Amino acid sequence: MDNFNLFKFNRYWTLLISIAFIFFLLYLYYTLFPGNISPDVYRYFTPAEVAKAREYHKINRLLYIFSFLIDAVFFIWLVFGNGAVKISLLTEKLSSGHYYLNVSLFFIILWLILKVISLPYSLYSYLLDASLGFSTQSITAWCLDYLKNSILDVIISYLGVILFFYAANKWRYSWWLPASVFLSIMLFIQNLIWPYVIAPLFNKFTPVKDPAVLKMVEEISKNAGININRVEVMDASRRTTRANAYFYGFGKNRRIVLYDTLLNKYPKDEIKAVIAHEAAHWKENHVLKSLLIGIIGIFIALFILHQLLKSTLIWPHGKKIAVASLALVYLSLILIGFDSNPIQNYISRKMEQQADLLSVSFLHAKQPVIKLQVDLAKKSLSDVEPPDFIEWFSYTHPSTMHRIQYVEKSKILSQ
Known part of the structure; x- marks a missing residue:
């Protein structure tokens, strides 16, 4: 050689x-x-x-x-x-x-x-x-x-x-084609097994039992026109004080996961806004689209x-x-x-913006969504107004002020 x-x-x-x-x-x-x-x-x-x-x-x-x-x-x-x-x-x-x-x-x-x-x-x-x-x-x-x-x-x-x-x-001369097919299949499998095999290695997941939260889920389900059949709480507090939530799965295996830090440290109207946001991801099939x-x-x-x-x-x-x-x-x-960071993050920000606006229509109110963004930013030390280039290049979610401004200008109040 x-x-x-x-x-x-x-x-x-x-x-x-x-x-x-x-x-x-x-x-x-x-x-x-x-x-x-x-x-x-x-x-x-x-x-x-x-x-x-x-x-x-x-x-x-x-x-x-x-x-x-x-x-x-x-x-x-x-x-x-x-x-x-x-x-x-x-x-x-x-x-x-x-x-x-x-x-x-x-x-x-x-x-x-x-x-x-x-x-x-x-x-x-x-x-x-x-x-x-x-x-x-x-x-x-x-x-x-x-x-x-x-x-x-x-x-x-x-x-x-x-x-x-x-x-x-x-x-x-063509290895990239079978490799792409194989990795695509693996990506699909990963999305199916991750919640059941990988995530439990790091955290404990249990069904939400709080009647007030379950009532919120029922109301949001009705407003969104979807059947939210499972909401879980994750013991995030073992690692962080930050609050978060996420939606995963597609078909019959869709679930919403709420951090216990969210349920323990945020008022009910803001928790409801989070559920509405995740329900919007559910409604728009964002996991499948992202896949x-x-x-x-x-x-x-x-x-x-x-x-x-x-x-x-x-x-x-x-x-x-x-x-x-x-x-x-x-x-x-x-x-x-x-x-390719700007391309990937632009797509993600658009999905998050869509979920924010839909959450307003599910709640029939803007104030809880705005209040949630303010509270999250204060408790997590978010850079509420980063330079435009930084947001464009590296943010998967719109910045706090952009999210607030989108909601304030929104006229979506009913589905």
């Missing part, structure tokens, strides 16, 4: 890296210089609340953007600085030439390096939340969660890596990855794909994921 001719830098990499670099600079600039707050914000929040939230999010955004930068720079060096080739030569010796053992060893080394790089950021984020009272976990409990997540991650990632090398070697969009995204991402491999990797005829190519795959997915 020629150490200096395995990967070719080309115009596709110039484009991907340039877009990422521009986004990085803009994100960093607006993190450090977020601009002024509009007077409208102070109808709901005090200057002290806004300033404290901005400082908190400034730290989190710096952690996020520099962790991305370090990952990207490391893999660019690894791929185009021949680091990946040198590591693969080492693992080839250790595996005595056994191809899939070589792949396995190379994967483990990369995975461990990534864990070492990301650990300080994860730990600092936990310590920051603990210092502000958001995290209720001890350092021991946090470490146990980190270990469980790591075990799941290494198992799932390893299976994906082995399947990638198998598919790439079996269908050299279908995700499948489209898988096909697009793997097609782009295929083109990058084809144009970058020197792959002699009749030979198996080089083990060092795994570093190229990691770099591709890091850059594709980062560069």
